[in-house]
Amino acid sequence: MATLVKDKPRTGCINPIFNCQPCGAQFAAIGIRDTIALVHGGQGCCTFVRLMFAQHFKENFDIASSSLHEDAAVFGGTKRVIDGVKNLVLRYPDLKLIPIITTCSTETIGDDIEACIVELDAWLKENHPSRGIRVIPIHTPSYKGSQAMGYNAAMEQIVRALAKRGEPSKKVNVFTGWVNPGDVTELKHLFSEMGIPANILMDTETFASGIMPDKSSFAYGDTTVSDLANTANAFASVAPCAYEGGLAAKYLESEFRVPSMVGVTPIGIENTDKFLRQLSDLTGRRIPRSLVEERARAIDSIVDLGHMFLAGKRVAIYGDPDLVIGLADYCIELGMEPVLLLMGDDLKGYKKDTRIAELGKKAVGFEMEVILNADLWELERRLRDGMKLDLILGHSKGRFIAIDYQVPMVRVGFPVFDRAGMWKNPIFGYHGAEWLAEAIANEFFAHMEFKKDREWILNVW
Ligand code: SF4
Incomplete structure (x- = not known):
């Protein structure tokens, strides 16, 4: 019918089904190692999202906020971005990447994030030249779309900012989409059984952190800045979720000629068959007996x-x-x-x-x-x-x-x-x-x- x-x-x-765009961008950012995103907006744009991550994973994740107040909403909040990034750099010695995630209010008042980044790059060069910290913009105007669109937009903007041509890596970029760590493990398993080296973006498998004997424990994503830079040199890109990662795969295809396979979501038997068949066509690897038995x-x-x-x-x-x-x-x-x-x-x-x-x-x-x-x-x-x-x-x-x-x-x-x-x-x-x-x-x-x-x-x- x-x-x-x-x-x-x-x-x-x-009773909305979704959260707003910056939520998706924050999920993308917590998947990257040595990264803390700065959410440029009111504190709640970050607090409630962190709370949801904590509720879902029962783990804590570091996310910063520029904590906009009335004066900034009227006169502009770029000073809070500059101060916020400098604070992060001073407090976190291992930091490598700071995505600045915009929100509805800061997109509306039109804060010039790119100009902030020019100023911050000069400050980093002068004061912390050896740390190699990157500050990148992620625009997520939350009065349209949803957390899914925010994730998609963030993945694309992160890749746009970091992908860099170099030696061919022979790996396949896997833009996992906003999925659970269990699905990341499963994708890794499928690629490993197929004998295809995978560049997992973002690798959230490590969100399952333990409590160590010294009581130190924190959850972190395991995709590195160098993994993201290398996306430009991949053999191909695979984005099982068209609406969450598809934009990044398409960008790499148009800018770096990395062929892409987008939107074959391996949920169910038939769709997993299709996913593996297309992966086999893309890479020339045969589907092994182990997967047929599975x-x-x-x-x-x-x-x-x-x-x-x-x-x-x-x-x-x-x-x-x-x-x-x-x-x-x-x-x-x-x-x-x-x-x-x-x-x-x-x-x-x-x-x-x-x-x-x-x-x-x-x-x-x-x-x-x-x-x-x-x-x-x-x-x-x-x-x-x-x-x-x-x-x-x-x-x-x-x-x-x-x-x-x-x-x-x-x-x-x-x-x-x-x-x-x-x-x-x-x-x-x-x-x-x-x-x-x-x-x-x-x-x-x-x-x-x-x-x-x-x-x-x-x-x-
Ligand atoms: S809708 Fe706007 S104010 Fe509300 S959480 Fe999202 S970004 Fe923040």
């Missing part, structure tokens, strides 16, 4: 669950666009019916996204609504009006809807703060397909027991 792509039928937003194990797990527990279940999905599209595709593969997809921002590109059109062709026997610029109230309104849903896939901000309407919910995306350790699990690759199918089934099982709804089946399947 048809896919209906439409805008939310009202202005304003009740695929076989995932299919075996799915077959055990699909017909009996998953088929025909109606699903609502919200979150980052590539995640929503990939999950919807996987739901259809599992025999489920993704009837409602909520895109949390106003990006015009969704209407032309061929992947959404493809979903429409696959949605046989049910109608799929894709709501642009959506909020969580759209989900709640439908449930209140009697829409039947068997499952919600989304981040923790929708938890009260799931609780109030007693709809089983599997937490995916960002932020997830009401379930433990979810960021360690992949949803990418065959491992991710297997984990996700089992997580959905286990959620249904718990719900059957809670509702005393044919829970006896669990004794006999």
Whole structure:
């Protein structure tokens, strides 16, 4: 049946799905080693984002703020940027990179960040010539787009500022997108099994920091400034999430002739197959038997669950666009019916996204609504009006809807703060397909027991 792509039928937003652009830029920045971003705006633009990172990862990340007040909002805040960067340089001896992330207020008053950077570069050259610190601009005017767009814009601007032609590296740039560390581990695994050296951008696997015997512990990203400089010399770029990393891959293609593969999100069996096939075409490496066996194990797990527990279940999905599209595709593969997809921002590109059109062709026997610029109230309104849903896939901000309407919910995306350790699990690759199918089934099982709804089946399947 048809896919209906439409805008939310009202202005304003009740219970937003997304945060604003600077949030995405901050997520990109915490993935780089020896880096502290300075968010140029009111303190809350940084504080609330840090809080969400801490809630999701249960770790702390260093992010600075120029802490704009009324006087700066009227007369300009560039002095606070200059002072803020100098403070960071003096306090953090290992610092290598300081991205200056703008916000709605500082974009509106028109603070000239590029001029600040010229002044700071001269100061660094004179006072700290041996430290090699780079200060770069990231413009994220938050009155349009979303955290996803901010991440995409930040990745592009970071690469634009740092990529530098040198010797060919033979590596493939992997712009992971805004995914969990579990997915970064899975991407590394797929590349390693294929025998392809990967330049991971950004490598967040190290967010899983331990508590050392001396009590020192902090989380950090592991992509280096030199990894970013080397993106210009890669053999190719891969960006599984078109809306989060696609811009950087396309920039490298146009500026440095690094071929790119953008928007094949390896969520589910079919999409992982496609991802590996295209990767094989791009690099000339064959898909090894180990991955074929991994695929076989995932299919075996799915077959055990699909017909009996998953088929025909109606699903609502919200979150980052590539995640929503990939999950919807996987739901259809599992025999489920993704009837409602909520895109949390106003990006015009969704209407032309061929992947959404493809979903429409696959949605046989049910109608799929894709709501642009959506909020969580759209989900709640439908449930209140009697829409039947068997499952919600989304981040923790929708938890009260799931609780109030007693709809089983599997937490995916960002932020997830009401379930433990979810960021360690992949949803990418065959491992991710297997984990996700089992997580959905286990959620249904718990719900059957809670509702005393044919829970006896669990004794006999
Ligand atoms: S919308 Fe503007 S003021 Fe609010 S957090 Fe984002 S950047 Fe800061």
